[in-house]
Amino acid sequence: MSTPFYVSPEQLMKDRADFARKGIARGRSLAAVQYADGVLLVTENPSKALHKVSELYDRLAFAAVGRYNEFENLRIAGVRLADMRGYAYDRRDVTGRGLANAYAQTLGTIFSSGGEKPYEVEIFVAEVGKTAADDQIYRLTYEGRVADEHGYAVMGGDADTVASYLKEHYTDGASLDAALAVAVSALGHSSDERGEAQDRVIPVEDLEVAVLDRTRSQPRKFRRILPGKLTELLGERGPAEAAPEAHVSETPTNGGTEEPPVAPPLA
Amino acid sequence: MTGDARIPAAFLRPGTSSFSDFIGENAPDLLPARRSLPAGTAADLAPHGTTIVAATFPGGVVMAGDRRATMGNVIAQRDIQKVFPADEYSVVGIAGTAGLAVEMVRLFQVELEHYEKIEGSVLSLDGKANRLSALIRANLGMAMQGLAVVPMFAGFDLDSEVGRIFGYDVTGGRHEEAAFFTVGSGSLFARGALKKLYREDLSQDDTVRVCLQALYDAADDDSATGGPDMARRIFPIVWVVTAEGALELTQEDIGALADEVVAARFARPDGPLAPLPGGDSSTGSAGDNGQEA
Numbered sequence A: 001m002s003t004p005f006y007v008s009p010e011q012l013m014k015d016r017a018d019f020a021r022k023g024i025a026r027g028r029s030l031a032a033v034q035y036a037d038g039v040l041l042v043t044e045n046p047s048k049a050l051h052k053v054s055e056l057y058d059r060l061a062f063a064a065v066g067r068y069n070e071f072e073n074l075r076i077a078g079v080r081l082a083d084m085r086g087y088a089y090d091r092r093d094v095t096g097r098g099l100a101n102a103y104a105q106t107l108g109t110i111f112s113s114g115g116e117k118p119y120e121v122e123i124f125v126a127e128v129g130k131t132a133a134d135d136q137i138y139r140l141t142y143e144g145r146v147a148d149e150h151g152y153a154v155m156g157g158d159a160d161t162v163a164s165y166l167k168e169h170y171t172d173g174a175s176l177d178a179a180l181a182v183a184v185s186a187l188g189h190s191s192d193e194r195g196e197a198q199d200r201v202i203p204v205e206d207l208e209v210a211v212l213d214r215t216r217s218q219p220r221k222f223r224r225i226l227p228g229k230l231t232e233l234l235g236e237r238g239p240a241e242a243a244p245e246a247h248v249s250e251t252p253t254n255g256g257t258e259e260p261p262v263a264p265p266l267a
Numbered sequence B: 001m002t003g004d005a006r007i008p009a010a011f012l013r014p015g016t017s018s019f020s021d022f023i024g025e026n027a028p029d030l031l032p033a034r035r036s037l038p039a040g041t042a043a044d045l046a047p048h049g050t051t052i053v054a055a056t057f058p059g060g061v062v063m064a065g066d067r068r069a070t071m072g073n074v075i076a077q078r079d080i081q082k083v084f085p086a087d088e089y090s091v092v093g094i095a096g097t098a099g100l101a102v103e104m105v106r107l108f109q110v111e112l113e114h115y116e117k118i119e120g121s122v123l124s125l126d127g128k129a130n131r132l133s134a135l136i137r138a139n140l141g142m143a144m145q146g147l148a149v150v151p152m153f154a155g156f157d158l159d160s161e162v163g164r165i166f167g168y169d170v171t172g173g174r175h176e177e178a179a180f181f182t183v184g185s186g187s188l189f190a191r192g193a194l195k196k197l198y199r200e201d202l203s204q205d206d207t208v209r210v211c212l213q214a215l216y217d218a219a220d221d222d223s224a225t226g227g228p229d230m231a232r233r234i235f236p237i238v239w240v241v242t243a244e245g246a247l248e249l250t251q252e253d254i255g256a257l258a259d260e261v262v263a264a265r266f267a268r269p270d271g272p273l274a275p276l277p278g279g280d281s282s283t284g285s286a287g288d289n290g291q292e293a
Helices: A009-025 A066-086 A097-112 A159-169 A176-187 A227-234 B020-024 B097-120 B125-138 B140-144 B186-198 B206-221 B249-269 B285-289
Strands: A030-035 A038-044 A053-057 A060-066 A121-127 A135-138 A146-149 A151-155 A190-192 A198-201 A206-214 A223-227 B052-057 B060-065 B069-071 B076-077 B085-088 B090-097 B149-157 B162-168 B174-177 B179-184 B235-243 B245-248
Touching: A009 A060, A009 A097, A030 A121, A030 A159, A030 A176, A038 A121, A038 A135, A038 A176, A038 B085, A053 A066, A053 A223, A053 B097, A060 A066, A060 A206, A066 A097, A066 A121, A066 B020, A066 B097, A097 A121, A097 A135, A097 A146, A097 A206, A121 A151, A135 A151, A146 B076, A151 A159, A159 A176, A159 A190, A159 B140, A176 A206, A176 A227, A176 B085, A206 A227, A223 A227, B020 B097, B020 B125, B052 B090, B052 B149, B052 B186, B052 B206, B060 B085, B060 B090, B060 B149, B060 B162, B060 B206, B085 B097, B085 B235, B085 B245, B090 B097, B090 B125, B090 B235, B097 B125, B097 B149, B125 B140, B125 B149, B125 B162, B125 B174, B149 B235, B149 B245, B162 B179, B179 B186, B186 B206, B206 B235, B206 B249
Parallel strands: none
Antiparallel strands: A030 A038, A030 A151, A038 A206, A053 A060, A060 A121, A121 A135, A135 A146, A190 A198, A206 A223, B052 B060, B052 B179, B060 B235, B069 B076, B085 B090, B090 B149, B149 B162, B162 B174, B235 B245
16 A cells, blocks of 8 residues: 655645646747737637637637637637626626636636646637727636736747737837737747747738727627738738747647547538 | 636536527526416517518618507507617518517527637528527417517528528428518518519619518508608618628618608509509509609
8 A cells, every 4th residue: 555645735736837837838829919999819820720819709809828628618618608698688798807707716726626637728818998998908827817918918838038029019009000010020039049039920821810809890899810811911021931840739730739629620 | 696706517518509508508597488487378468569571682681670569559669679680691570579579589699699609600591590490499388378479580691692581480480582571460561562562683772662662561551560750750670681791771861761752652652553564554653653663
């Protein structure tokens, strides 16, 4: 009979946090940037069917990095929660704060319960308001922490490098094409082992871009920006360069994760 | 929401992409059709909505509904809305028990949007029409107690690029209509008018005119259908669905067209004359009515 080793709670939590953080850092970064008419969400995602950015409700968008099957589950739960609340009360009663809270509680419980492995995901819930001052970006981490971000936010991959580029180049109230150009350049920015900056032009086909646009006349403000429109918005950028193979290990289409996605790829 | 702010396990379980199936399992009291009624008829308890007309034209479809809700001999509401957008490319009009019908439309709207968000793709127009069938069928018990809801569905089919109309019966039976269709208490009169006025090559504006004429005829002969309310400036609700999506015409625009229709009725109260091929008398007076091409 073996005697179980004693593991201190601090060590246990640290191990779980390291495990989750490692999973999240494996993928590509995702940036949320506020611009004049709303919030822009940009990431590098070669898959056209498995989205990292999607619609939650009229004024709400969901963006996630990490393990696809885990955040897809959370996304569907969020859509169900939002639709049910909007149906039972009113569409205006569905708020980003409410959803961010529900996600935080869920992620927090999973992280601290000993029985399950922690989710290797990080989430943004973005909300567009009537004016730029009402726009919100909530960041939710694997352990259920909620942060309220302003201006821009980055998660996943080498988030610090991308965020430092955005910190330098972000301006308040930029137009859509200006904000998009900054966000895309930021995602292509990386530093090598010696700490030297390297910039890469990400091919348009590998970008997944969506906006919450308050000027949209429909009640649903979420809109995907497809490659045709992206090319027009980004203009001439020089020769494009796809992501280095070794680094892309996140989306199941690349065979990087051991587990299959929960939903089949859609046509 | 209850004290536990965590997302319930059922929400995280992969499975259905239908909103009504999901709340049927997890919050059945939210479904309009899941309420049990005591025996007896309830038909006189609640306001009823009446006439809806729809007609296709090359490139789209028009749906229009009058604004009256009645309860027995009483006009319960003068400005009820009975034509709603279902999603960006389809509209739904309702006749029957107004309260239940409006709730059914709300459920149908969420149903389509929910599917679109979960699956990341839009249902086909036939798929949408079938989902509405299922919602109506679930209401059959209430329909048998006098609380029937009979909607009409129309939309632009993005695959075949034409406007299409679907009619229903209270059991959820669905039938596609070519050209035009009407439902509600004034539907017989409206359909008679459409038969005489409708042509396949009508422009969008003329299709709206034909629908307004048909609603006028319905209001002329059916006490439960409201005509254009000139004193209060309340006019039928008109939606047009084309490749650009569903668009509601403004009350000012419809008011201008309704003014034309009403003015022509002063000259000829029974409305525009249809030509009579092979008849002895000429059909020349049709031009008086200002809407014949």
